[in-house]
Amino acid sequence: MSNKPLILVVDDDPDLVESVTMKLESMNFRTARAYDGVEAMEQIQKEKPALVILDVMMPRKNGYVLCDELKKSDATKDIIVVLLTAVADAVPSTSYTHWDGKNTLADDYVPKPIDLNKLVEIVKDHLG
DSSP states (O other): OOSSOEEEEEOSOHHHHHHHHHHHHHTTOEEEEESSHHHHHHHHHHSOOSEEEEESSOSSSOHHHHHHHHHHSTTTTTSEEEEEEOHHHHGGGSSOOHHHHHTOOOSEEEESSOOHHHHHHHHHHHHO
16 A cells, blocks of 8 residues: 555546546556545545545535535545536536535635646645
8 A cells, every 4th residue: 555645536527537537647646536426435435535636516426515524524524625616607507506616615626627737736735
């Protein structure tokens, strides 16, 4: 087992998960993948990551709900959560609201479409 911190990438778009994990791995980060909030929570309970890159709009459990659960639990409150979101563009056509985004306990956020270099910089800033 590596002593490098684990980064969990969570999104229901497999291509996005693949591109983000490939970029992080090319920068020598250790990664894991999940494709919705339920699967992410299972991964988090198996091997607590240092940081979760978390999409907001997902099936089964959305990113706001998972972020809230993580930040309100003593076991997971220290996990850094970076939200990936296209919610600002989707507010008129979905149940997601600006209020949800403003009241999230996430540590940071990255708008979609994602600038992978900017995302890596955010990850580096949070992990030291």
